[in-house]
Amino acid sequence: MAWMHAVNHTRGRPRDVRVDDALAQTVRKLLTEVGYASLTMDVVAQRAGVGKAAIYRRYSSKAELVFASVVHQMAPTPAPDTGSLRGDLRMLAAEIYTTLTDPVVASATPGFLAELADKPDVAQRLREGLFAREQAEVTDLLARAVGRGELADVPEAALVHSAMLGSMFAWLSMLHHPSDAGLPAQVADFVYAALAGKPADGRALIV
Amino acid sequence: MAWMHAVNHTRGRPRDVRVDDALAQTVRKLLTEVGYASLTMDVVAQRAGVGKAAIYRRYSSKAELVFASVVHQMAPTPAPDTGSLRGDLRMLAAEIYTTLTDPVVASATPGFLAELADKPDVAQRLREGLFAREQAEVTDLLARAVGRGELADVPEAALVHSAMLGSMFAWLSMLHHPSDAGLPAQVADFVYAALAGKPADGRALIV
Amino acid sequence: MAWMHAVNHTRGRPRDVRVDDALAQTVRKLLTEVGYASLTMDVVAQRAGVGKAAIYRRYSSKAELVFASVVHQMAPTPAPDTGSLRGDLRMLAAEIYTTLTDPVVASATPGFLAELADKPDVAQRLREGLFAREQAEVTDLLARAVGRGELADVPEAALVHSAMLGSMFAWLSMLHHPSDAGLPAQVADFVYAALAGKPADGRALIV
Amino acid sequence: MAWMHAVNHTRGRPRDVRVDDALAQTVRKLLTEVGYASLTMDVVAQRAGVGKAAIYRRYSSKAELVFASVVHQMAPTPAPDTGSLRGDLRMLAAEIYTTLTDPVVASATPGFLAELADKPDVAQRLREGLFAREQAEVTDLLARAVGRGELADVPEAALVHSAMLGSMFAWLSMLHHPSDAGLPAQVADFVYAALAGKPADGRALIV
DNA sequence: CGGTAATCGAGACGGTACGTCTAGTCTTAAA
DNA sequence: TTTAAGACTAGACGTACCGTCTCGATTACCG
Numbered sequence: 055m056a057w058m059h060a061v062n063h064t065r066g067r068p069r070d071v072r073v074d075d076a077l078a079q080t081v082r083k084l085l086t087e088v089g090y091a092s093l094t095m096d097v098v099a100q101r102a103g104v105g106k107a108a109i110y111r112r113y114s115s116k117a118e119l120v121f122a123s124v125v126h127q128m129a130p131t132p133a134p135d136t137g138s139l140r141g142d143l144r145m146l147a148a149e150i151y152t153t154l155t156d157p158v159v160a161s162a163t164p165g166f167l168a169e170l171a172d173k174p175d176v177a178q179r180l181r182e183g184l185f186a187r188e189q190a191e192v193t194d195l196l197a198r199a200v201g202r203g204e205l206a207d208v209p210e211a212a213l214v215h216s217a218m219l220g221s222m223f224a225w226l227s228m229l230h231h232p233s234d235a236g237l238p239a240q241v242a243d244f245v246y247a248a249l250a251g252k253p254a255d256g257r258a259l260i261v
Numbered sequence: 262m263a264w265m266h267a268v269n270h271t272r273g274r275p276r277d278v279r280v281d282d283a284l285a286q287t288v289r290k291l292l293t294e295v296g297y298a299s300l301t302m303d304v305v306a307q308r309a310g311v312g313k314a315a316i317y318r319r320y321s322s323k324a325e326l327v328f329a330s331v332v333h334q335m336a337p338t339p340a341p342d343t344g345s346l347r348g349d350l351r352m353l354a355a356e357i358y359t360t361l362t363d364p365v366v367a368s369a370t371p372g373f374l375a376e377l378a379d380k381p382d383v384a385q386r387l388r389e390g391l392f393a394r395e396q397a398e399v400t401d402l403l404a405r406a407v408g409r410g411e412l413a414d415v416p417e418a419a420l421v422h423s424a425m426l427g428s429m430f431a432w433l434s435m436l437h438h439p440s441d442a443g444l445p446a447q448v449a450d451f452v453y454a455a456l457a458g459k460p461a462d463g464r465a466l467i468v
Numbered sequence: 469m470a471w472m473h474a475v476n477h478t479r480g481r482p483r484d485v486r487v488d489d490a491l492a493q494t495v496r497k498l499l500t501e502v503g504y505a506s507l508t509m510d511v512v513a514q515r516a517g518v519g520k521a522a523i524y525r526r527y528s529s530k531a532e533l534v535f536a537s538v539v540h541q542m543a544p545t546p547a548p549d550t551g552s553l554r555g556d557l558r559m560l561a562a563e564i565y566t567t568l569t570d571p572v573v574a575s576a577t578p579g580f581l582a583e584l585a586d587k588p589d590v591a592q593r594l595r596e597g598l599f600a601r602e603q604a605e606v607t608d609l610l611a612r613a614v615g616r617g618e619l620a621d622v623p624e625a626a627l628v629h630s631a632m633l634g635s636m637f638a639w640l641s642m643l644h645h646p647s648d649a650g651l652p653a654q655v656a657d658f659v660y661a662a663l664a665g666k667p668a669d670g671r672a673l674i675v
Numbered sequence: 676m677a678w679m680h681a682v683n684h685t686r687g688r689p690r691d692v693r694v695d696d697a698l699a700q701t702v703r704k705l706l707t708e709v710g711y712a713s714l715t716m717d718v719v720a721q722r723a724g725v726g727k728a729a730i731y732r733r734y735s736s737k738a739e740l741v742f743a744s745v746v747h748q749m750a751p752t753p754a755p756d757t758g759s760l761r762g763d764l765r766m767l768a769a770e771i772y773t774t775l776t777d778p779v780v781a782s783a784t785p786g787f788l789a790e791l792a793d794k795p796d797v798a799q800r801l802r803e804g805l806f807a808r809e810q811a812e813v814t815d816l817l818a819r820a821v822g823r824g825e826l827a828d829v830p831e832a833a834l835v836h837s838a839m840l841g842s843m844f845a846w847l848s849m850l851h852h853p854s855d856a857g858l859p860a861q862v863a864d865f866v867y868a869a870l871a872g873k874p875a876d877g878r879a880l881i882v
Numbered sequence: 883c884g885g886t887a888a889t890c891g892a893g894a895c896g897g898t899a900c901g902t903c904t905a906g907t908c909t910t911a912a913a
Numbered sequence: 914t915t916t917a918a919g920a921c922t923a924g925a926c927g928t929a930c931c932g933t934c935t936c937g938a939t940t941a942c943c944g
C-alpha cells in the first residue's frame with residue numbers, strides 16, 4: 055500500500071521539506087509570542103522565509119495551518135495502564151493537563167474554538183484528530199477497570215471524557231484560576247470518586 | 262444611598278437609553294443570525310439605526326459591545342434551595358445548561374473566549390460579571406449541604422464549579438455532542454456522586 | 469430704513485454679542501494656526517467657549533462661519549483717486565495685495581475656493597460681498613481716467629480686475645513665488661502699460 | 676542611460692498597469708460627475724474594480740491620487756512658435772484656457788488648491804510637474820520675441836506667466852464670469868499690449 | 883414681578899469618509 | 914512544478930468631522 059503515497063510526484067520541482075518545518079516552527083513561536091488572533095499569514099511567511107503561496111499550497115486556511123502546526127509534534131502517547139482505575143485516571147488527567155498548559159496549545163485553543171463555529175469541516179478534523187484518540191483512551195481505561203472488577207458496569211466514556219477535559223479547561227481558560235500542578239490529580243480523584251462511589255479527597259460520607 | 266448613582270449627569274445632552282436598547286437587541290439578533298465573527302460594527306450601527314460614534318462612545322471595541330449585549334438581560338437567578346444537595350446541583354446544572362445553549366450565548370461564547378486571550382481587562386470584567394455570581398451560588402449550595410449534614414466537610418467550590426460548567430461546555434462546544442435535555446441531570450448526578458460517595462447513576466460499587 | 473433691522477426680536481433672551489466676537493477672533497486665530505481644512509467646528513466652539521448650537525444659530529455651515537469671520541473687519545476702503553491712472557492702479561494693487569497676503573485671508577482662501585464649487589449660494593454671497601465692491605472701484609477708476617483724458621475709451625472693468633487680482637493670486641498661491649512688497653507696483657505698471665500703450669517698466673519699444 | 680530607470684523590478688509580482696489606467700479613468704470620470712469633494716476613495720475603488728489597498732499602494736492620499744489622475748494624460752504640447760509675439764501669446768493663452776476649462780481640471784483645481792495649503796510636498800510636485808513647463812514656454816516665447824527684435828529687453832517670465840494664467844483663472848474661478856471662447860485672445864492681446872506698448876484692443880492712446 | 887420664550891454651554895446623535903489592516907488569490911522570474 | 918516576493922480584491926476596523934438635537938440653566942421682555 056505504500057506505493058499509494060509515492061504517487062509519481064516526479065513532475066516539476068518537488069516540495070521542499072524544509073518549508074514544512076520552517077512553517078511549523080514559526081507558527082509555534084508566533085503563537086506564544088502574539089497569540090492566535092495577532093498571528094498573520096504575512097508575518098508567518100516572512101519569518102519563515104517562505105512565500106505565501108507555499109503556505110496555501112499546503113493548507114487551505116489560517117486555521118488549518120495553525121492546527122497542523124500545533125498538532126505537529128504532539129505526544130503520541132501510546133497507552134498507560136497503571137494497574138488501577140485511579141492510577142489510569144491520574145495518568146490521563148496529567149496528559150490532558152500537560153497538553154492544555156502547553157504554551158503553544160494554550161495560545162491557539164481559544165482562537166481555534168472561535169473558528170470552529172463557522173467552519174464545520176475544520177471542526178470535524180480537529181475532533182477526529184485531537185479528541186477521538188483521547189476518548190478512545192477513556193473507553194479503554196474504563197473497560198480495563200470493569201475487567202479488573204473495579205467497576206460493575208461500564209460508564210459512558212463521553213461523559214467521563216467531558217468531565218476530565220472540561221473541568222481542567224474551565225478551571226484554566228474560563229475561570230482563569232492559576233495553573234497548578236496539583237490540579238490533574240484533584241480532577242482525577244474527583245472523577246474516580248464519582249465512578250467508584252468513594253468520596254473525593256477521602257472525605258467521609260456522613261449519611 | 263440611591264443618590265450615589267445619580268451622579269450629576271447634568272452637563273450636556275444625556276445618553277439616549279433607546280440607543281443602548283437598540284444596540285443590545287440588534288447585537289443579540291445578529292449573533293444568532295450570523296455569529297460573532299461575521300458580526301460587523303457597520304451592520305450593527307445600520308440595523309440599530311445608530312451612528313458608529315454612538316457605539317464607540319459606549320464600548321471601546323467589538324468585544325465590549327458584544328459582552329455587554331449578551332449579559333444585558335441575563336437571568337438574575339435569585340437562589341434555589343431545593344432542600345437537598347442533589348436537587349440543588351440539578352437546579353444549578355439546569356441553569357448553566359440553559360445559559361450555554363441559549364442561542365445568543367452559544368453564538369458569542371467561542372469568539373469571545375478568543376478575544377479574552379488578548380484583552381485581560383475584558384476578561385476580568387467577564388469573570389466578575391458572569392462567573393463570580395455562579396461560583397457564589399456553588400459556595401452557598403455546598404454550605405447548605407454541610408448544614409443539612411449531607412456533607413461532612415465543605416469541598417472546594419471552584420473545583421465543583423469547574424466540573425459542572427466545564428463538563429457541559431466540553432460536551433457541547435469542544436466535543437460537539439448533540440444538545441441533550443438529559444445532560445444537566447447527568448452532570449449534576451455525576452458531581453453528586455463524587456461529593457457524596459455514591460456511584461453515579463446508581464450503579465453498584467463492587468469492591 | 470434702519471427700523472427694518474430692529475424687527476421686534478424682543479421675545480426671549482437676546483443674542484449675546486460676545487459670542488459673535490469670540491467666534492470671529494477664534495476663527496481668525498485658528499485659520500492662521502492650522503488652516504481652513506484642519507479647522508473643525510468642535511475646536512472652534514471649545515476655544516471660543518461657546519456651544520456648537522450657538523454657532524449654527526448664526527451661520528448655517530463652516531463655510532459661512534469662516535467667510536463672516538474673515539470679512540468681519542476687512543478694510544472698508546472708502547475711495548482713492550490719486551489724480552492719475554497709474555497712481556490709482558498702484559493704490560488698488562496695493563490694497564488687493566494687502567488683502568491677499570493677510571495671514572487670515574491667505575489661510576482661508578484656498579479652502580474657500582474649494583467649497584464654492586459645491587455651494588453656489590455661498591459663492592454668490594462671496595462674490596457680491598467681496599469682489600463686487602472691488603470691481604466697482606475698478607470701474608470708477610477707469611471712468612476717472614477717461615474723464616481725465618488719459619484713456620480714449622473705457623476698457624472692460626472685469627478684464628482689468630481679473631488681470632490685477634489674478635496676477636497677484638497666481639504669483640502667490642499657484643506658483644508660490646515669495647511674497648514681495650514690490651509686486652503690487654509691478655502688476656499695476658504692467659496693467660497700466662497695457663491700457664496706456666506704453667511699454668511696462670519704461671522699456672523701449674523697438675518696432 | 677535608459678537602463679537606469681529599468682530598476683530591477685524583477686522581484687515579486689509586478690504592478691498591474693491596468694490598475695493604473697482604471698484608476699486614472701475612474702477618477703477623471705468621477706471628477707466631472709461629482710466633483711473633488713464628493714469623490715470618495717471607496718467609490719473610486721469600487722468603480723475601478725480595484726481594492727483600496729491597490730490605491731494606497733500607489734498614492735498615499737486622495738490628493739495624490741487625484742493629482743496623478745488629472746496630470747496623467749495632459750497635453751505634452753511641445754512648442755508653438757507662430758512667428759510673432761502676439762501669435763505666440765495667443766497660442767499659449769489658448770492652451771492655458773483649454774486646460775483651465777477642461778472639465779476634469781476645472782473640477783479638481785479648487786479642491787486641489789485647498790489641499791496644497793497643508794501638504795507642501797504635494798504642492799511642490801504640482802508646481803514642478805504642472806507649472807514649470809508652462810513657465811519654460813513663456814521664457815522661450817519671450818526670448819524668441821527679443822530675437823525677432825519685437826522686444827528690446829526680455830521681461831520677467833514669471834510675471835508674464837502670472838498675468839496670463841492668473842487673469843484667466845480669476846475670471847473663471849474667482850469671479851465666475853461665464854466661460855467665453857474669446858477670453859484667451861483678449862488676455863493675450865492685453866499682455867501683448869503691456870509688453871509691446873500698443874494699447875490693448877487697438878484702442879487709440881490719447882496722450 | 884412672575885411667566886414665556888429664545889438664548890446659553892455642553893455634549894450626544896446619525897451619517898459618512900478616511901486610511902489601515904487582514905485573509906486568501908494570483909502573477910512574476912528563477913530554480 | 915515549486916520557490917520567494919509581492920501585488921491583487923474584498924471588506925472590517927476604529928477615528929474624525931459635520932450639522933442636528935437635547936439637556937438644564939440663563940436672561941430678557943411682557944403682561
